Amino acid sequence: MKYKINQEDFDLEQTLDCGQCFRFVKKEDYFEGMAFSKILKIKRDGDFIELDCDEKDFEEIWKNYFDFDTNYAIIKRELENFSPIMKDAINFAPGIRILKQDPWEALCSFIISQNNNIPRIKGIISRLCENFGEKIGEFYSFPKPEKIASLTAQDLEPIKSGFRAKYILDAAKTATQTDLNQIYTMPIDEARAELMKIKGVGPKVAECVLLYGFHRTECFPLDVWMKRAMEVLFPQNKPEDFGLNAGIAQQYIFHYSRMNANLFD
DNA sequence: GCGCAGGGGGTCG
Protein backbone atom coordinates (compact mmCIF):
# COMPACT_ATOMS: atom_id res chain seq x y z
CA MET A 1 0.00 0.00 0.00
CA LYS A 2 1.01 3.63 -0.46
CA TYR A 3 1.13 6.46 2.00
CA LYS A 4 1.67 10.08 1.04
CA ILE A 5 4.40 11.91 2.91
CA ASN A 6 6.68 14.73 1.84
CA GLN A 7 10.25 13.81 0.97
CA GLU A 8 11.64 16.27 3.48
CA ASP A 9 9.65 14.80 6.35
CA PHE A 10 10.69 11.17 5.91
CA ASP A 11 13.84 9.70 4.46
CA LEU A 12 14.30 5.94 4.76
CA GLU A 13 18.07 5.96 4.97
CA GLN A 14 18.18 8.84 7.45
CA THR A 15 15.58 7.17 9.65
CA LEU A 16 16.53 3.49 9.43
CA ASP A 17 20.28 3.93 9.28
CA CYS A 18 20.89 6.60 11.90
CA GLY A 19 21.66 4.22 14.74
CA GLN A 20 18.25 4.09 16.41
CA CYS A 21 17.35 0.61 15.10
CA PHE A 22 19.40 -2.38 14.08
CA ARG A 23 17.22 -4.73 12.06
CA PHE A 24 16.64 -2.93 8.75
CA VAL A 25 18.93 -3.45 5.79
CA LYS A 26 19.28 -1.32 2.70
CA LYS A 27 18.72 -3.21 -0.54
CA GLU A 28 18.83 -1.82 -4.10
CA ASP A 29 16.05 0.74 -3.94
CA TYR A 30 14.28 -0.26 -0.74
CA PHE A 31 14.79 -1.17 2.90
CA GLU A 32 13.87 -4.52 4.35
CA GLY A 33 13.56 -5.49 7.97
CA MET A 34 11.39 -6.62 10.79
CA ALA A 35 9.56 -5.13 13.74
CA PHE A 36 6.79 -6.54 15.92
CA SER A 37 7.36 -9.95 14.25
CA LYS A 38 6.34 -8.58 10.86
CA ILE A 39 8.54 -8.38 7.79
CA LEU A 40 8.44 -5.11 5.87
CA LYS A 41 9.80 -3.93 2.55
CA ILE A 42 9.54 -0.19 2.18
CA LYS A 43 10.54 2.22 -0.56
CA ARG A 44 10.18 5.81 -1.60
CA ASP A 45 8.11 6.60 -4.67
CA GLY A 46 8.04 10.33 -5.24
CA ASP A 47 5.70 11.94 -2.74
CA PHE A 48 4.63 8.49 -1.55
CA ILE A 49 6.04 5.73 0.57
CA GLU A 50 5.33 2.26 -0.66
CA LEU A 51 4.98 -0.46 1.96
CA ASP A 52 4.40 -4.11 1.09
CA CYS A 53 1.70 -4.60 3.69
CA ASP A 54 -2.09 -4.55 3.83
CA GLU A 55 -4.21 -1.74 5.29
CA LYS A 56 -4.67 -3.61 8.51
CA ASP A 57 -0.95 -3.99 9.29
CA PHE A 58 -0.39 -0.40 8.24
CA GLU A 59 -3.01 0.86 10.65
CA GLU A 60 -2.04 -1.48 13.48
CA ILE A 61 1.74 -1.47 13.19
CA TRP A 62 3.60 0.60 10.64
CA LYS A 63 1.73 3.90 10.90
CA ASN A 64 2.64 3.94 14.55
CA TYR A 65 6.16 2.51 14.09
CA PHE A 66 7.13 5.33 11.74
CA ASP A 67 5.31 7.87 13.90
CA PHE A 68 3.25 9.07 10.94
CA ASP A 69 0.67 10.72 13.19
CA THR A 70 3.26 13.25 14.33
CA ASN A 71 3.88 16.28 12.17
CA TYR A 72 7.65 16.60 12.02
CA ALA A 73 7.47 19.71 9.87
CA ILE A 74 6.05 21.58 12.85
CA ILE A 75 8.59 20.14 15.27
CA LYS A 76 11.46 21.01 12.95
CA ARG A 77 10.19 24.55 12.54
CA GLU A 78 10.16 24.97 16.31
CA LEU A 79 13.58 23.44 16.82
CA GLU A 80 15.13 25.51 14.03
CA ASN A 81 14.54 28.63 16.08
CA PHE A 82 16.79 27.28 18.78
CA SER A 83 19.98 28.33 17.03
CA PRO A 84 21.57 28.51 13.55
CA ILE A 85 23.58 25.36 14.28
CA MET A 86 20.41 23.51 15.22
CA LYS A 87 18.95 24.63 11.90
CA ASP A 88 22.03 23.31 10.07
CA ALA A 89 21.74 19.96 11.80
CA ILE A 90 18.07 19.64 10.87
CA ASN A 91 18.67 20.65 7.27
CA PHE A 92 21.49 18.14 7.01
CA ALA A 93 19.06 15.24 7.53
CA PRO A 94 15.51 16.60 7.68
CA GLY A 95 14.04 13.19 6.91
CA ILE A 96 14.90 11.63 10.27
CA ARG A 97 11.98 10.42 12.37
CA ILE A 98 12.08 8.77 15.80
CA LEU A 99 10.73 5.24 15.45
CA LYS A 100 8.33 3.82 18.00
CA GLN A 101 10.00 0.51 18.62
CA ASP A 102 8.97 -2.36 20.82
CA PRO A 103 10.15 -1.50 24.37
CA TRP A 104 11.59 -4.93 25.08
CA GLU A 105 13.49 -5.01 21.81
CA ALA A 106 14.84 -1.51 22.45
CA LEU A 107 15.88 -2.46 25.98
CA CYS A 108 17.72 -5.54 24.81
CA SER A 109 19.26 -3.83 21.79
CA PHE A 110 20.65 -0.88 23.69
CA ILE A 111 22.07 -3.12 26.42
CA ILE A 112 23.93 -4.84 23.61
CA SER A 113 25.05 -1.49 22.21
CA GLN A 114 27.16 -0.56 25.23
CA ASN A 115 30.92 -0.34 24.67
CA ASN A 116 30.28 -1.69 21.19
CA ASN A 117 30.16 -0.66 17.53
CA ILE A 118 27.27 -0.80 15.09
CA PRO A 119 28.39 -3.69 12.85
CA ARG A 120 28.88 -5.92 15.86
CA ILE A 121 25.67 -4.75 17.55
CA LYS A 122 23.78 -5.79 14.40
CA GLY A 123 25.61 -9.12 14.35
CA ILE A 124 24.79 -9.96 17.96
CA ILE A 125 21.13 -9.00 17.51
CA SER A 126 20.75 -11.06 14.35
CA ARG A 127 22.34 -14.09 16.05
CA LEU A 128 20.02 -13.57 19.02
CA CYS A 129 17.02 -13.68 16.69
CA GLU A 130 18.30 -16.62 14.61
CA ASN A 131 19.01 -18.69 17.70
CA PHE A 132 16.01 -17.85 19.86
CA GLY A 133 13.39 -16.13 17.73
CA GLU A 134 10.70 -17.74 15.61
CA LYS A 135 11.21 -18.27 11.92
CA ILE A 136 8.86 -16.08 9.92
CA GLY A 137 9.43 -16.31 6.19
CA GLU A 138 13.10 -15.60 5.60
CA PHE A 139 13.36 -13.77 8.91
CA TYR A 140 13.49 -14.49 12.60
CA SER A 141 11.42 -12.58 15.12
CA PHE A 142 13.01 -10.82 18.06
CA PRO A 143 12.78 -13.42 20.88
CA LYS A 144 10.23 -12.73 23.61
CA PRO A 145 11.43 -12.01 27.15
CA GLU A 146 9.87 -15.29 28.37
CA LYS A 147 12.06 -17.20 25.94
CA ILE A 148 15.27 -15.38 26.95
CA ALA A 149 14.42 -15.61 30.66
CA SER A 150 14.40 -19.40 30.36
CA LEU A 151 18.03 -19.44 29.18
CA THR A 152 21.43 -19.42 30.89
CA ALA A 153 24.51 -17.38 30.06
CA GLN A 154 25.93 -20.52 28.51
CA ASP A 155 22.91 -20.84 26.19
CA LEU A 156 23.68 -17.33 24.96
CA GLU A 157 27.28 -18.13 24.02
CA PRO A 158 26.51 -18.61 20.30
CA ILE A 159 25.39 -14.99 19.96
CA LYS A 160 28.82 -13.82 21.18
CA SER A 161 27.54 -10.94 23.22
CA GLY A 162 30.42 -11.28 25.66
CA PHE A 163 29.98 -9.78 29.11
CA ARG A 164 26.55 -8.46 28.07
CA ALA A 165 24.97 -11.92 28.23
CA LYS A 166 24.23 -11.67 31.96
CA TYR A 167 22.70 -8.23 31.39
CA ILE A 168 20.39 -9.58 28.69
CA LEU A 169 19.22 -12.30 31.06
CA ASP A 170 18.57 -9.83 33.86
CA ALA A 171 16.59 -7.62 31.49
CA ALA A 172 14.50 -10.59 30.35
CA LYS A 173 13.82 -11.61 33.93
CA THR A 174 12.70 -8.08 34.77
CA ALA A 175 10.50 -7.89 31.67
CA THR A 176 8.70 -11.10 32.63
CA GLN A 177 8.28 -10.19 36.28
CA THR A 178 7.13 -6.60 35.91
CA ASP A 179 4.93 -4.82 33.42
CA LEU A 180 7.26 -2.66 31.36
CA ASN A 181 4.25 -0.80 29.97
CA GLN A 182 4.00 1.14 33.21
CA ILE A 183 7.08 3.02 32.05
CA TYR A 184 5.11 4.72 29.26
CA THR A 185 3.33 6.91 31.78
CA MET A 186 5.68 7.08 34.76
CA PRO A 187 7.21 10.42 35.76
CA ILE A 188 10.42 10.52 33.76
CA ASP A 189 12.89 10.30 36.63
CA GLU A 190 10.99 7.38 38.08
CA ALA A 191 11.09 5.69 34.68
CA ARG A 192 14.85 6.22 34.48
CA ALA A 193 15.35 4.76 37.94
CA GLU A 194 13.14 1.79 37.14
CA LEU A 195 15.14 0.90 34.04
CA MET A 196 18.45 1.39 35.81
CA LYS A 197 17.53 -1.33 38.28
CA ILE A 198 18.36 -3.71 35.45
CA LYS A 199 21.99 -4.85 35.36
CA GLY A 200 23.81 -3.35 32.43
CA VAL A 201 21.44 -0.40 32.19
CA GLY A 202 23.13 2.86 33.12
CA PRO A 203 22.10 6.45 32.31
CA LYS A 204 22.89 6.28 28.59
CA VAL A 205 21.13 2.97 27.89
CA ALA A 206 18.11 4.01 29.99
CA GLU A 207 17.82 7.23 28.00
CA CYS A 208 17.95 5.33 24.68
CA VAL A 209 15.31 2.84 25.81
CA LEU A 210 13.03 5.65 26.94
CA LEU A 211 13.41 7.56 23.70
CA TYR A 212 13.34 4.74 21.13
CA GLY A 213 11.28 2.17 23.03
CA PHE A 214 8.83 4.31 24.98
CA HIS A 215 8.88 7.38 22.77
CA ARG A 216 9.64 9.66 25.69
CA THR A 217 10.84 12.48 23.47
CA GLU A 218 12.10 14.62 26.32
CA CYS A 219 14.92 12.08 26.73
CA PHE A 220 18.33 13.01 25.39
CA PRO A 221 20.87 10.18 25.19
CA LEU A 222 24.41 11.46 25.76
CA ASP A 223 26.97 9.10 24.27
CA VAL A 224 30.56 9.99 23.45
CA TRP A 225 29.51 11.57 20.15
CA MET A 226 26.76 13.66 21.68
CA LYS A 227 29.01 14.77 24.52
CA ARG A 228 31.57 15.95 22.00
CA ALA A 229 28.88 17.57 19.86
CA MET A 230 27.44 19.42 22.84
CA GLU A 231 30.87 20.72 23.90
CA VAL A 232 31.70 22.01 20.43
CA LEU A 233 28.32 23.01 18.98
CA PHE A 234 26.24 23.94 22.02
CA PRO A 235 28.72 24.82 24.78
CA GLN A 236 26.15 27.01 26.56
CA ASN A 237 23.35 24.47 26.56
CA LYS A 238 22.04 21.54 28.50
CA PRO A 239 19.69 18.80 27.22
CA GLU A 240 16.70 20.33 29.02
CA ASP A 241 17.11 23.51 26.99
CA PHE A 242 15.74 21.69 23.95
CA GLY A 243 12.39 21.13 25.64
CA LEU A 244 9.83 18.40 25.13
CA ASN A 245 11.28 17.37 21.78
CA ALA A 246 14.87 17.24 23.05
CA GLY A 247 15.19 13.63 21.94
CA ILE A 248 14.29 14.53 18.37
CA ALA A 249 16.76 17.42 18.44
CA GLN A 250 19.34 14.98 19.75
CA GLN A 251 18.80 12.68 16.77
CA TYR A 252 19.47 15.48 14.27
CA ILE A 253 22.54 16.60 16.19
CA PHE A 254 23.84 13.05 16.59
CA HIS A 255 23.52 12.23 12.90
CA TYR A 256 24.99 15.58 11.87
CA SER A 257 27.97 15.04 14.16
CA ARG A 258 28.68 11.51 13.02
CA MET A 259 28.46 12.39 9.36
CA ASN A 260 30.66 15.47 9.88
CA ALA A 261 33.21 13.97 12.22
CA ASN A 262 35.80 16.43 10.94
CA LEU A 263 34.03 19.14 12.95
CA PHE A 264 35.77 17.74 16.00
CA ASP A 265 39.37 17.41 14.80
C1' DG B 1 48.75 -9.74 2.72
C1' DC B 2 48.90 -10.93 7.71
C1' DG B 3 49.54 -10.23 12.55
C1' DC B 4 48.73 -7.45 16.33
C1' DA B 5 47.51 -3.53 19.19
C1' DG B 6 43.85 -0.19 19.96
C1' DG B 7 39.42 0.98 21.01
C1' DG B 8 34.29 0.90 20.42
C1' DG B 9 26.93 4.72 20.69
C1' DG B 10 28.95 2.29 28.88
C1' DT B 11 28.53 -0.06 33.12
C1' DC B 12 29.94 -2.50 37.09
C1' DG B 13 32.68 -3.59 41.10
Add this chain to the structure above:
DNA sequence: CGACCCCCTGCG
Protein backbone atom coordinates in the same frame (compact mmCIF):
# COMPACT_ATOMS: atom_id res chain seq x y z
C1' DC C 1 39.05 4.23 37.66
C1' DG C 2 40.29 -0.21 35.45
C1' DA C 3 38.41 -4.31 33.33
C1' DC C 4 35.24 -6.19 30.29
C1' DC C 5 33.83 -10.07 25.47
C1' DC C 6 34.52 -9.82 20.93
C1' DC C 7 35.40 -7.91 16.52
C1' DC C 8 36.53 -4.45 13.38
C1' DT C 9 39.81 -1.19 11.96
C1' DG C 10 44.23 0.66 11.00
C1' DC C 11 48.99 0.38 10.89
C1' DG C 12 53.59 -1.90 10.63
